[in-house]
Amino acid sequence: MFLCILFFCSLTVTGARTAKADPGSLASTYQPQLKIGVAVGESLWSDSERATRILCEREYNSSTPENFLKWDAVQPEPGKFNWAAPDRWVQWGEQHQLQLVGHVLVWHQQTPDWVFRDDSAAPRGRDSLHALLRNHIATVVGRYRGRIDIWDVVNEAIEDDGSRRDSPWLQILGDNYVADAFQLAHQADPTARLLYNDYNVWMPEKRAGIIRLLQEVRSSGAPVHGIGMQGHWGLHYPTVEELQSTLKSFSELNFEIHITELDITVLPDPSSIPTADIASHFDYNETMDPYQEGLPPELSDQLATRYEQLFKVFLEFPEVVRVTFWGATDKLSWRNDFPISGRTDHPLLFDRAGQPKKAYKALLRLRQ
Ligand code: XIL
Numbered sequence: 465m466f467l468c469i470l471f472f473c474s475l476t477v478t479g480a481r482t483a484k485a486d487p488g489s490l491a492s493t494y495q496p497q498l499k500i501g502v503a504v505g506e507s508l509w510s511d512s513e514r515a516t517r518i519l520c521e522r523e524y525n526s527s528t529p530e531n532f533l534k535w536d537a538v539q540p541e542p543g544k545f546n547w548a549a550p551d552r553w554v555q556w557g558e559q560h561q562l563q564l565v566g567h568v569l570v571w572h573q574q575t576p577d578w579v580f581r582d583d584s585a586a587p588r589g590r591d592s593l594h595a596l597l598r599n600h601i602a603t604v605v606g607r608y609r610g611r612i613d614i615w616d617v618v619n620e621a622i623e624d625d626g627s628r629r630d631s632p633w634l635q636i637l638g639d640n641y642v643a644d645a646f647q648l649a650h651q652a653d654p655t656a657r658l659l660y661n662d663y664n665v666w667m668p669e670k671r672a673g674i675i676r677l678l679q680e681v682r683s684s685g686a687p688v689h690g691i692g693m694q695g696h697w698g699l700h701y702p703t704v705e706e707l708q709s710t711l712k713s714f715s716e717l718n719f720e721i722h723i724t725e726l727d728i729t730v731l732p733d734p735s736s737i738p739t740a741d742i743a744s745h746f747d748y749n750e751t752m753d754p755y756q757e758g759l760p761p762e763l764s765d766q767l768a769t770r771y772e773q774l775f776k777v778f779l780e781f782p783e784v785v786r787v788t789f790w791g792a793t794d795k796l797s798w799r800n801d802f803p804i805s806g807r808t809d810h811p812l813l814f815d816r817a818g819q820p821k822k823a824y825k826a827l828l829r830l831r832q
Pocket of ligand 1: 531694742
């Protein structure tokens with residue numbers, strides 16, 4: 465019996481090691497400098513996405529849930545928690561030795577109305593909302609204490625002009641809610657790395673606002689370990705210079721830098737100001753959806769060059785410790801529905817059939 469257990473354990477350990485040592489993979493190519501992550505949804509465990517799951521196990525060594533740890537998914541009603549999807553993801557991640565990133569504890573989106581309004585639909589008072597926040601963080605972070613390595617604690621609390629976002633969190637709890645959330649997350653798991661996550665971090669005014677906020681959190685005594693730059697970018701923005709100066713300013717302040725949600729849209733932008741605010745929406749028209757039949761070779765080359773250019777910059781900064789792609793394959797990307805629904809985008813490293821694109825090969829070549 466004992467020998468059997470020993471044999472089984474050694475098989476499991478060896479199996480996992482072999483998977484991570486896969487010499488051709490993205491993860492092994494960039495270790496030890498960068499973890500390479502992937503956002504996943506519950507569909508990863510459906511029969512039709514079995515090949516994608518195997519792809520994720522082979523190519524990545526970090527993972528983030530795309531939606532199932534957001535408040536509306538994990539606690540849709542007061543005190544009713546949905547653990548099935550996150551439990552399965554945590555077990556899967558441990559089995560494949562993935563670094564696990566929890567997304568997200570405090571956000572103004574994908575948060576049920578009852579969080580901000582009481583039974584009679586009146587806005588909650590400060591104490592009532594604070595109690596909900598405390599319980600949510602303690603319950604969710606506490607359940608995976610020592611198992612989820614990194615948390616996106618607060619998402620998108622700063623506007624593009626650098627001011628504080630006027631969300632119900634700010635309106636009801638006041639300026640200190642960000643520091644409070646970090647303190648609560650730290651109490652629930654003192655070993656977790658805690659991040660502030662946002663889009664358009666490369667815009668100078670927004671970046672300055674984020675830095676002011678993180679300095680405030682730091683001086684309150686709550687630990688904030690790093691910045692999560694979402695990375696929903698395009699072929700031409702941010703420029704190399706904009707990215708370099710952003711990474712430089714966070715590295716000088718000793719923040720870890722995580723690129724948390726990378727994807728590069730190749731589609732025309734319906735607005736002159738880029739955004740990843742999920743509230744933005746534009747109507748569909750065919751001219752905005754030019755690559756329904758596939759990515760033309762010249763764009764495929766451009767995307768490869770763009771990814772190569774970005775990774776060269778990431779590698780210049782030892783403070784950049786992780787790059788997570790927001791989805792495994794083009795078929796699964798939220799970009800097909802944002803900011804216009806029903807388009808065919810090609811923003812990731814693997815195409816709709818799960819085949820590696822030129823961009824994938826370029827990223828492997830960059831380190832050879
Ligand atoms: C997106 C998901 O990818 C979509 O499936 C969902 O419908 C909306 O949210 N910034 C974030 C992510 O922090 O949580 C968002 O994810 C994309 C923008």
